[in-house]
Amino acid sequence: MTSDVELVQKFSDVYGVSGFEQDVVRLFKDETAGLGELTIDGMFNAVLARKENTGKQPLVQLDAHSDAVGLLTQAVRPNGMLKFVPLGGWVPSNIPAMKVVVRNKDGEYIPGVVATKPPHFMTAEERNAVPKIPNMSVDVGSSSREETINDFHIDTGCPIFPAAKFEYNEKKGLLFGKDFDDRLGAAAMTDILQQMSGKQLKVDVAAGLSAQEEVGMRGALALARKLNPDLAIVLEGVPADDTFEPDWLSQTRMGGGPMLRDYDTTFIANPNFQTYITSLADELGIPYTRAVRTGGGQDGAAIGNWKGVPTVVVGIPVRYEHSAYNWGSITDVRAAVNLTMALLERLDMDVIKRFTAL
Ligand SMILES: [Zn+2]
Structure with missing residues (x-):
């Protein structure tokens, strides 16, 4: 390179x-x-x-x-997932299923994903609905609010970053990331x-x-x-x-x-x-x-x-x-x-x- x-x-x-x-x-x-x-x-x-x-x-x-552009933790839900607000201009349909990392209160980067319900459990109406940011969550693998706050050290104010690794196609000079x-x-x-x-x-x-x-x-x-x-x-x-x-x-x-x-x-x-x-x-x-x-x-x-x-x-x-x-x-x-x-x-x-x- x-x-x-x-x-x-x-x-x-x-x-x-x-x-x-x-x-x-x-x-x-x-x-x-x-x-x-x-x-x-x-x-x-x-x-x-x-x-x-x-x-x-x-x-x-x-x-x-x-x-x-990124996301910011607004609050931890009772089920341990993170309710967030957008930082910058997002199209809501581009957010679900995105891989992210959350910077916790100790400065560690914790992997997560913007949660979506598996299609198996969706009604036809849910499948066709336009997603709304206030209803979305980030899942870091926790199962309760206590676990997220006490074990993952994530709470209100923790920033959430898109997580894609850079790749280079040398032959074409193409940058991906x-x-x-x-x-x-x-x-x-x-x-x-x-x-x-x-x-x-x-x-x-x-x-x-x-x-x-x-x-x-x-x-x-x-x-x-x-x-x-x-x-x-x-x-x-x-x-x-x-x-x-x-x-x-x-x-x-x-x-x-x-x-x-x-x-x-x-x-x-x-x-x-x-x-x-x-x-x-x-x-x-x-x-x-x-x-x-x-x-x-x-x-x-x-x-x-x-x-x-x-x-x-x-x-x-x-x-x-x-x-x-x-x-x-x-x-x-x-x-x-x-x-x-x-x-x-x-x-x-x-x-x-x-x-x-x-
Ligand atoms: Zn810019």
Whole structure:
């Protein structure tokens, strides 16, 4: 495996859901050791200021979010199963029968499964019903509330993580695993920091690994307030549409290169910056798609809207986002990394001024 695939593997396998991102931050800290100064706040937002920053240049906030969608234990039922609330946007029908791990009060990871009644016991009506999250449970193999609380050390507030192991199809460059939204972005950002180490730029770069995106872009907003950037580039695992949209309407394709987002329901890219990055991709021969979405949202909204700074989103296509199992392509990760590095190398005060010119 090449080093970038290894990075994707590490970031995919690590457990981190909204509000419980510590393990992802620890990985980022290890992988960026020696590359700059890392600061971590009380929300577990981590920001790495490159060692090469001068403090006198325009500041670019790079962003990837550390959290992924998951579940949170609300209460232990009398039969020992866990009633939970969703963290982030789930389709209820994607949750049942999912393998999970629960982090108990001692910090141990306990395997479990989202319980379903065996079909043998279901009425026809039950089989056709749309499942409702408040009626679902996680089963860790316990048979009573006392056993779950006293023996498994699981109770209210314990986070629940999807549990899928990363796999790589080397021949096809295919990535399979969980949490590609936004661990592909986190791996790409880490790769960029590693590859650009020692390189002098005409901008300072603060790489923010932000928490709690899936519950309302909270970490990116906190970081933008603190960093006060002049510009933002968001690296985001974005939902692929190539399995169901016709070619003419498909705007995010696995293997199709980065998706440069024009519009979603929270965000409109700065048009001058968007033109600059698409022209750069054209010049470098990097394939990409542009996307005008009818839904969705991402950290670009939080950062861009905070102080009105020019912002673009470099999306990495992910099939089956917000489910436990994702597909992605290493070629898309590499294209996003190369485009972002080329962009950082060209940015300076004059270029940035052009983004706000009338
Ligand atoms: Zn995301």
